[in-house]
Amino acid sequence: QQQVKQSPQSLIVQKGGISIINCAYENTAFDYFPWYQQFPGKGPALLIAIRPDVSEKKEGRFTISFNKSAKQFSLHIMDSQPGDSATYFCAASSNTGTASKLTFGTGTRLQVTL
Amino acid sequence: DTGVSQNPRHKITKRGQNVTFRCDPISEHNRLYWYRQTLGQGPEFLTYFQNEAQLEKSRLLSDRFSAERPKGSFSTLEIQRTEQGDSAMYLCASSLVQGSEQFFGPGTRLTVL
Numbered sequence A: 001q002q003q004v005k006q007s008p009q010s011l012i013v014q015k016g017g018i019s020i021i022n023c024a025y026e027n028t029a030f031d032y033f034p035w036y037q038q039f040p041g042k043g044p045a046l047l048i049a050i051r052p053d054v055s056e057k058k059e060g061r062f063t064i065s066f067n068k069s070a071k072q073f074s075l076h077i078m079d080s081q082p083g084d085s086a087t088y089f090c091a092a093s094s095n096t097g098t099a100s101k102l103t104f105g106t107g108t109r110l111q112v113t114l
Numbered sequence B: 001d002t003g004v005s006q007n008p009r010h011k012i013t014k015r016g017q018n019v020t021f022r023c024d025p026i027s028e029h030n031r032l033y034w035y036r037q038t039l040g041q042g043p044e045f046l047t048y049f050q051n052e053a054q055l056e057k058s059r060l061l062s063d064r065f066s067a068e069r070p071k072g073s074f075s076t077l078e079i080q081r082t083e084q085g086d087s088a089m090y091l092c093a094s095s096l097v098q099g100s101e102q103f104f105g106p107g108t109r110l111t112v113l
Helices: none
Strands: A005-006 A010-014 A019-023 A033-038 A045-050 A055-061 A062-067 A072-077 A087-091 A110-111 B005-007 B010-014 B018-026 B031-035 B044-051 B051-057 B064-068 B075-079 B088-095 B106-112
Touching: A005 A087, A010 A019, A019 A087, A019 A110, A033 A062, A045 A055, A045 A062, A045 A072, A045 B031, A072 A087, B005 B088, B018 B088, B018 B106, B031 B075, B044 B064, B075 B088
Parallel strands: A010 A110, B010 B106
Antiparallel strands: A005 A019, A019 A072, A033 A045, A033 A087, A055 A062, A062 A072, A087 A110, B005 B018, B018 B075, B031 B044, B031 B088, B044 B051, B064 B075, B088 B106
């Protein structure tokens, strides 16, 4: 059972445009939602994260929007740059237990063209 | 460099051989996680440690897999009698405490021939 669904699978955006990636989750116990960026051959790098007590968080060009009632969250990349071309993963975890293990989406391959 | 480090970065082995990977977490991080990532997929949780105690193992972790963190610092992941289906990127992550950000290492790419 896929607990975090991510879309689209791939995305092509022109330089300067807005990239939007969406995720939906099923487990209502999830209370931490990070986004990771991964370049080929590298490990995932934490970009930005949100907890459900806020509906939006912005860090530089990256914004997370969170809709608790719909169990959805999204990543917006403003003024997308060619250097942003990478695979992006949403993830979720629950801290009500002890593990805090991350459940990842299937990833979105972003290509930013000139 | 104070990030998570993993060795080796690449490992090619023949089916049936044993392999061992090492992870050095960020200093003072109490939690250490192992994940596996296959091509085109997101990482999947394998197991985690709180200091030296292994507290949870995924059902993905068959009995051919064993992980240790003997002194609560570095960790090793051993795969015995490797199979072609074990080919994947093995990622290590660490975090300071429960619920805090997890930082990933560069991974070990395993290819089983």
